Amino acid sequence: MGRGLRAVLSDGPVWALGAMSGTSLDGVDAAMIRTDGTTIEAFGETRYRPYSGAEREVLRAALGHWSGPEVGRATEVVETAHAELLTRFDGAELVGFHGQTVAHDPRGRGTLQLGDGHVLSELLALPVVWDFRSTDVGMGGEGAPLAPFFHFACARWLGARAPVAFLNLGGVGNLTWADPRFDAPEAEGACLAFDTGPANAPVNDLMQARRGLGHDADGVLAAEGEADAGVVTRLLREPYFRRMPPKSLDRDSFAWLPDAVESLSDADAAATLTACAAACVAEAMAHCPTPPAQLLVAGGGRLNPTLMAMIAAMVECEVAAVEEVGLNGDMLEAQAFAHLAVRVARGMPTSGPSTTGVAAAIGGGTVSLPGVPA
Numbered sequence: 001m002g003r004g005l006r007a008v009l010s011d012g013p014v015w016a017l018g019a020m021s022g023t024s025l026d027g028v029d030a031a032m033i034r035t036d037g038t039t040i041e042a043f044g045e046t047r048y049r050p051y052s053g054a055e056r057e058v059l060r061a062a063l064g065h066w067s068g069p070e071v072g073r074a075t076e077v078v079e080t081a082h083a084e085l086l087t088r089f090d091g092a093e094l095v096g097f098h099g100q101t102v103a104h105d106p107r108g109r110g111t112l113q114l115g116d117g118h119v120l121s122e123l124l125a126l127p128v129v130w131d132f133r134s135t136d137v138g139m140g141g142e143g144a145p146l147a148p149f150f151h152f153a154c155a156r157w158l159g160a161r162a163p164v165a166f167l168n169l170g171g172v173g174n175l176t177w178a179d180p181r182f183d184a185p186e187a188e189g190a191c192l193a194f195d196t197g198p199a200n201a202p203v204n205d206l207m208q209a210r211r212g213l214g215h216d217a218d219g220v221l222a223a224e225g226e227a228d229a230g231v232v233t234r235l236l237r238e239p240y241f242r243r244m245p246p247k248s249l250d251r252d253s254f255a256w257l258p259d260a261v262e263s264l265s266d267a268d269a270a271a272t273l274t275a276c277a278a279a280c281v282a283e284a285m286a287h288c289p290t291p292p293a294q295l296l297v298a299g300g301g302r303l304n305p306t307l308m309a310m311i312a313a314m315v316e317c318e319v320a321a322v323e324e325v326g327l328n329g330d331m332l333e334a335q336a337f338a339h340l341a342v343r344v345a346r347g348m349p350t351s352g353p354s355t356t357g358v359a360a361a362i363g364g365g366t367v368s369l370p371g372v373p374a
């Protein structure tokens, strides 16, 4: 049996390659993991391919668009970057390709991740699982977050005996509370997940606009400023924070936020937007069914000491980067889509009522096989 087909048809562990282009628009992460879709057996090679400044501008121009020339140009950037990166890996049997979200409106127009998995499948001569979010949205779910069923597998992998919380601080933040004492992530009560609020994206946009920089490196600028409590309070008064989870956000869901810091100095604006991200996390913790022993943080925001200190000051439990328990905080999302690809290929669910709000646990995603026309 061909390697690719074994990954789809057998039920044993396989090497899966996952790729994620996140809402921060910084680049593509890719990672191998050996899994049967339930149990993580090993973590493998990882690689990163940053977007150039010009590529990032093409992606940024497509944000909020559902079709048109901006989307066409951004799709080309996404496909080229993934082709460059994924052809450098050896030994993968299956690929999970998330693509680039440019628009997400689950209760309205749907969700859009750029990049055609069929093209990638032909190029890599491997089965590619892609378009992970559409089915969930089509069935009434939020379409996000999808990493939670992988976080549940991580909680089991690290041998946790009590509920743990995973926080991803990307462009947007998302939280998973997972109880590893359950057998499966879709079991009622095993997971609760949702987007916490804006995380790095507003700070990145501020740095781009005011300083021509991609982000506030090490939170240095935010540390020099003073947060405007009025802006933080206004954000937390948004109806989103009253909604019970599951719930998800678009990258730029709170479009008024940049204007609210317009009159502040660079440092005060950075401090305010960083405090907003931290306050959203603190607000989110109140939704955990039971207090987790630890808040394990992944995503680029964990490398921002100012943001991490603000979060630690606002929440009750211990806050630690996922590296402290042996995971890779830069690659957790790429690994998630490798794990989820195996689940999709094998007909296992990737989301459920407590992670996306979908009516019943379902497996989203399209499987493209090389040599089989789209």
Ligand SMILES: Nc1ncnc2c1ncn2[C@@H]1O[C@H](COP(=O)(O)OP(=O)(O)OP(=O)(O)O)[C@@H](O)[C@H]1O
Pocket: 021, 022, 023, 024, 025, 026, 027, 168, 169, 170, 171, 172, 173, 200, 201, 204, 214, 215, 216, 217, 218, 219, 298, 299, 300, 301, 303, 304, 305, 333
């Ligand atoms: N040393 C650092 N200091 C401050 N911020 C940092 C640092 N390193 C990374 N970041 C932030 O993390 C971001 C990248 O995070 P990450 O790669 O987790 O996001 P993403 O995967 O694109 O987003 P999402 O999870 O929302 O899809 C950068 O754009 C930057 O804002």
Ligand SMILES: CC(=O)N[C@H]1[C@@H]2OC[C@@H](O2)[C@@H](O)[C@@H]1O[C@H](C)C(=O)O
Pocket: 022, 023, 101, 104, 111, 143, 144, 145, 146, 147, 148, 168, 170, 171, 172, 173, 174, 195, 248, 249, 333
């Ligand atoms: C629609 C979309 O792409 N959402 C992303 C985004 O980035 C973080 C947060 O918002 C999360 O909901 C999701 O990504 C992660 C990987 C997820 O689905 O779990």
